[in-house]
Amino acid sequence: MKNYQTYFLMKAPDVPDYVRSKLKEFFPTGAMLESSEIGDGNLNYVFRVKDAVTGKTIIVKQAGAATRISADMILSTDRGRIEAKILQIQAKLAPGLVPEVYLYDEVMCAILMEDMIGHTMMRTGLLQHEIYPGFSEDISTFMARTLLLTTDVAMNHKEKKELVKSFVNPDLCEITEDLVYSEPYNDCHQRNNVFPPNAAFIRQELYEDKVLHLEVAKLKFEFMNHAQSLIHGDLHSGSIFINKKHTFIFDPEFAFYGPMGYDTGNILANMFFAWCNGDAMIKDLVQREKFCSWVLQTIQEIVDKFIEKFKALYEERVTDIMAKTEGFSAYYLAAVLADTAGVMGLELIRRTDGMANVKDITTIEDEEKRVRAERIVVTLAKECILQRNDFKCGQDYLAAIQRAVEKF
């Protein structure tokens, strides 16, 4: 039996022995283990090991030494440690909403964890126009709890600083700084993927709008300097595994101390992409309206439930004497909500003209419909960024969406 004292990149057949070596009692003696690679991410290799006798499964996620995105973006394998640690923290703060970590192996940079079997990647489900009635409830709980309870309005200040230190995440933050906060506004970056029929529109609306650039620059340094909460850092529908009854939030390898609006805004943007896809792709009118109205309702509910849970938790859990000053919680929440709208706009834009497009848009086959969807997205996004202080409740998002849709 190997001793796994030196890192090597595993293939599927390596993984059963590895699991037996690390978690001796997980599978019973007579288990017949099958192994397969199931990941489609860019940064990691994900394997499932299954006991054909009992059906019991486990997931092994190993960080590759170099990312698959492109040859010039080399990432530290330290992100595995960060991911395992944050999953354990989030499990305490939002029990049941993240998969359980059984073990993190520093040598092999691998996490051995609960299989989210019976759940679908949410983006895949949304592309099939599935409805998830419990999602707004689960995601608002997850965000309010993991975000507010890791701030220093609620935490011991010294413990919070140790977390800040332990989650400094230069490699992954650099990806976000480039792909979200810089390249989508600068034609000089050859990595942007622009849909050709919208090239002139993107140039005018995104590359040449200096007023927009100034607001993006403000948000960029807010992202880099505001060590507010232990954020997930990549909270889109590809980081969520879901079914009709339950939600798992996953893939927190971008986690670091940043502005909580980065998570809340990301979710809202990716919900809106689902709306765009449903609006363009569902042929049956009844089905289309059912799916699209559920998406809009969910956007509204995410915002309003987050606000409600944030306020209740603030009352219950905030400890800092100055943070209890009358008016401070409202000031604090208002800043989070402005960040939320700003980041929603940034995510909408970068997924449209940046390097990493979303399938919700790219699978719209009809050219005219895709052109229209992207223009709605960019128009909404710019309002979210430029008028971000005006987005104070769920209804404000619905009204902005309506304005953008009516323009095209």
Next chain:
Amino acid sequence: MKNYQTYFLMKAPDVPDYVRSKLKEFFPTGAMLESSEIGDGNLNYVFRVKDAVTGKTIIVKQAGAATRISADMILSTDRGRIEAKILQIQAKLAPGLVPEVYLYDEVMCAILMEDMIGHTMMRTGLLQHEIYPGFSEDISTFMARTLLLTTDVAMNHKEKKELVKSFVNPDLCEITEDLVYSEPYNDCHQRNNVFPPNAAFIRQELYEDKVLHLEVAKLKFEFMNHAQSLIHGDLHSGSIFINKKHTFIFDPEFAFYGPMGYDTGNILANMFFAWCNGDAMIKDLVQREKFCSWVLQTIQEIVDKFIEKFKALYEERVTDIMAKTEGFSAYYLAAVLADTAGVMGLELIRRTDGMANVKDITTIEDEEKRVRAERIVVTLAKECILQRNDFKCGQDYLAAIQRAVEKF
């Protein structure tokens, strides 16, 4: 000869052997070494070793395991490492304005460094009403360079994050969070030192003003969460050694990544304390006006020269593509200037009613004059905090000072 493999707290007679052991060639073989303890700080033990033959000197600063402030405030000796490291960084950014570090000894938690001989602690000099014509030039250079050049508008983003991590400073930040941002506004803290004839005034103006508390709370979380620059963190006139021709900035053990306005505001507040002392204590009218007008001129020059140098450096050194957006530097500087005014107000207040008063005020013997000085200070401070967005140049500070002085 001892090998210094285990930490112990040195007394003056221990230090010459220690220096010979660590820096073999610093003193020549025939040197006759004399040693004395010269520190008056609360956190460290400072020794000077002098060769009676050549006059050559060295300073050894050792971190005590526990602070001298009070028995319940125990500090990590890690602050010595932070101090040595930041002095080396500052020496590169602002050459000649910090003492040279020869060696940092992790075991003994001791820094062996350049003696700032021929320089006086600036607070001591100011209490003797000395004038330092070069101070505004030196301190504005120091602040513009050490602050702007450690931000991620100017630095490589990844290197900046490594610095953030390396300078997380929970113990010393906690002192500031308590003594500057909480206790001066809350009577419940028995550690406040309030001048009895001003007790009712302090209660009304500081403990009971809820509008003030809200603005202080905003500034508190700005201090804790805004990882903007590698700040000195304790930049008052007791951290500066000076003569008519030269300035040394010292004692950066509170350093961490925080808002740059924390340094700029601190300096301005402590200059104003010098004005208060001169105004109350100098009997000769000509002398008084000479000293006080130099102080006011220096306050104005510090602000205006800082702005000028900041702008020039921004043009020259900023690398981030979004930070170069038109209008961003003005937005960025405006936020720094608002923080500056806010922190000036906080420092003025905490040195008046908080635990650590300043000699500039406490040595005013005449009760009526001290009462007046403190009321001017608190009045000015509140304008600085509440109207901090209106302080945009040196003249704005002089005008606010005049308004406060005219009230009493």
